[in-house]
Amino acid sequence: MRDFTWHVFTQTGDIEAYLLYKEMHNLGAPELGANAGAEDDEGNVADEE
Template identity: 85%
Template sequence: MRDFTWHVFKQTGDIEAYLLYREMHNLGAAELGHAPGTEEDEGNVADEE
């Protein structure tokens, strides 16, 4: 389902599809024991100085 919402977002640019994709990603991360919104590829604000 997450891949489908990403595909819809890529094809249409629909922000609702992206938000649904992120919500499902965060829920999946929570099930695996990771804190929501902490991804390696998102970068660290402290690194942007």
């Protein structure tokens, strides 16, 4: 998620995206790789059943 907010900031210059990036950094949010996303969520649902 941090990567996404950084990307939004670099593409748009939106200060709120930067502030969100910094807040997530301070909270210790992990950076997700390119393979993270909806596919991972679907796998978790299947595991619960």
